[in-house]
Amino acid sequence: MQDDDFSLFRSAVRGVKPMQHDRADTGKPRSNKAQVATRRANAVVGDGEPRVDGLSDQFVIDVGAEDELYWSRDGVQDSQLRKLKAGQVPFEGSLDLHGLNVEKARQLLWDFLAEATKFEIRCVRVTHGKAARTDGRRPMIKSHVNTWLRQHPQVLGFTSCLPRHGGTGSVYILLKRTMLEGRDE
Template sequence: MSATVEDAILFRSVVGAVTPLAEHNRATQAKPAVHTRVRSTHSATEILDTLSDYQAQPSAETYLANGLSRMVLRKLRRNSIDDSLDLHGSPIEEARVLLQHFIFSAIQQGFRHVRIIHGKGINSPGGEAVLRALTRNWLTQHPQVLAYCLAPPNLGGDGAVIILLKSN
C-alpha cells in the first residue's frame, strides 16, 4: 500500500506541530534480566537411585550415545579436560555417590569434558578392576553422559575414562 499526497496531508493535519521529547524527559527501559535455565529435570539423588550395578554385557572401552558420530570419540581424546575425579580405592557405594555428584556438579559449572580415574585394579583382591567395570556401566546408564573413551596414557590410560557430558 503506497502513501498518496492526500494521506501525507491528512497525517500532517492530525499530527500537527509535534516535536520529539528532550533527552532528559525520555524514559529509559531496563534490559531484560538474563535467566539461565538448567535443562536437567532430574536431581542428583534421583539419578543416583537409577544407576544399577547390574551389567547386561561386559563394559566396553568406549561408549557413544545413539545418533552420535564416531568422530566424537576421536575429538574427545584430543580435548582438554575441564575437571577430574579420582575414584580408585573407594568402596563401591561411595564411588557411585561420588561419581553422581561429580557429574551433577560438572554440568552445573558448564563443564563438558571430564575425566574419572577408576584405577586398574592392581591392588584389588584377585587383581580384578571392579571399579573400572562399574564406572563404565554407570556412565552408560547416566542420562547426561553422551560418550566416553579410554584416557590417553598421559591422563591415566586404561585406569581412567574421558567423558563427554551434555551441555547445559
C-alpha cells in the first residue's frame, strides 16, 4: 500500500520544479523613508484650495480634554437633548477622526454628515479623541469638531457620549431630517 501512495504522490507532483530560494515574499513593500517624510509634510500643509463648505476655522472654540460638549440650536427641545445625552437616541453611523490633520478631519466630517442626511439618519456618533497636544494647548480635533458642528446646517445639537461610547472623546449628533417621500413618521 505504501508503494501506491508513493506513486500517487509522484504523479501528483510531476513537472513541479524545486524552489531556488528559501525566503518568503510577504508582499509587504519596504518602507521608503523619503516617501514617508513627504507624506508627513503633506499632512500638515493644505492643498491650497480652501473648501467652501461652510465650516470655518476663523474662530475655534478651545475645549479641554475632559470638557463635556453640549450644544443645541434654538427651538430644539431640552427633552431631546437630555435623551441624546443619556444615550437613548440610537446612533446609526459612526466616524473616527483620530490621527487626522485638521483639513482631512473637516472633509471627512462634512462628507459623513452629508451621507447621513442623504439617508435620513437621525443620530450619529463622531469620535474626535481628546489627546492633549505636545505644545500643551487644548485638543485640536475636539476643539474644531465642537466649532464645526455649531456651523453645520443639518446639526440640531450634540453632546458628549456615554463612557461606553467614547465619553468626552466622542459626541452624539442629532441631525435634521426632511422625511423621504412615502415615509410614515
